[in-house]
Amino acid sequence: MSSNGKDLVIHTEGLTKVYIMGSTEVHALRGVDFDVHRGEMVAIMGASGSGKSTLMNIVGGLDYPTAGRYTLDGIQVQSLGKNRLADIRNQKIGFVFQGFNLLSRTSALENTELPLLYDRTGSKKKPREEALKALALVGLADRADHHPNELSGGQQQRVAIARALVTNPAIVLADEPTGNLDSRTTVEVMALFPELNAKGIT
Template identity: 50%
Template sequence: MADPVLRLSGIRKSYQSGDSELEVLHGIDLTLQRGEFAALIGPSGSGKSTLLNLIGLLDRPSGGHLFIDGDETSTLAEGEITRLRGQRIGFVFQHHLLIPAFTALENVMMPLLVDRGRPDAAMRERAAALLAGVGLADRANHPASKLSGGQQQRVAIARALAMRPALLLADEPTGNLDTHTADDIFALLREVNQREGTSFLIVTHDPRLAARCDRIVELVDGSIVSDRPHAETPG
C-alpha cells in the first residue's frame, strides 16, 4: 500500500511567551490519503493557521513527526525542506499573492522557473495548459492586475498546480469572493481533485463549502475534536 500523502503523529507547537512557553497545538494525529478532499474547520484562534503552516513546511513543529509522501521532515535540512515544499506541496491563499505586473502565464510559470532556473518552451506549455484547465486560456497574456478577483484566484490555483504537487493546501481560498464566484472556485478545486488525484486540505469558515468536502476535521483549542466523513455527495 502506498504511503499516505500526509501523516502527522503527536504534532505539538509551542511559542515562547515571556518566561513561559505557550503550547498552541497539543499532540495532533492526522492522516490524509491520496486523492482525499478534506476541510479543516474551527473557531478563530483554534490553531488552524499554525497547523497549516506546519503541514506546508513553512514552520517546524516543537514535537512529534510529520511525513510528506512518506518522508519524515523533522530530520531534513532547510534546503531539503525548501525543495520538498516546492515540489510536493501547492498553496492557495485567501489573498492570491500574484505579481500584478506579470501576465497570468508568467505568474503560473513562477514555481517552474524557481525550480528549473530558466524559462523554456515546456514550461510555457505547462502553464498554458493549466490556464486552459481553469478556464483562462484567453487571459494568458493579461497582466494579473487587469483580472477580476475570481480570475486572479483561478490563476493562483493554476500556479499551485504547476509542479504537480501531491498535496494542495488552501487557506480560505474563497474568503474574498462573492457567493457565486466562491461556488465556482470551489467547484474548480473539486474538479482538479477528481481529474488530477491531488489531495486537498481546505481551511474554511464557510459551513456550506465544508459540507461539500468528503471529510471534515474540526480543530478546537489546539486539538482535533472531530474527524468525520461527510455523507453529502460533492457537487
C-alpha cells in the first residue's frame, strides 16, 4: 500500500480522550497514532474497556478528542463545528452498527436511500438509482421493495450495509456488525466485507 499522503483516508496524531468523572480523570485514549490508507481493511481489537468504542466514536465524528489531531480524507476533523461535522459524517463516513436501525415502515430501498435525503451538497441527483446500486452490491436488489419484517436478520444487516455505502463514503465503519446475528448468518455477513473491500471500499 502506498505511503503517499494522498492515499491516506485516516491519519491521527496523539489522539487523546479524557473523561471527567467527578474528581477523577479517566483516560480512555492515550496518544493514539495510526493511519488507514485508501483500499485497506482494518480491524480494531482489544479487551473490554480498552478504548475501542471511544476511538470509533472519534473516528466516526460522533465525539471530539481531548487532544491530538485527526484528519479524515484530507479534512482536519477535530476543529470542526457541529454542523460541519454532521455534513462530514453524512458525506465521508458510512456506519454499520450492531443493531440494524432500519425504519420498520419503509422498504429496503427507502431505508438505503435515507442518507441521501440529508445530503445538503445536492451531488446525488438520482438517489433512488444510487440506492438500488448499493442494494445490488450487497446482493439484495431483488428485495428492494421488502420491509424489514419481511427480511431475515442477515438480510436486514445487508440493507444496513447498503445504507452505509450509498453515499460512496471515504470509509465504512462497522461496530460489531454481527452482534445480533446467529453464527451461520454471522459468517455470511462477515464474508461480505472482504468482497466489498476487494471492490475498493475502505
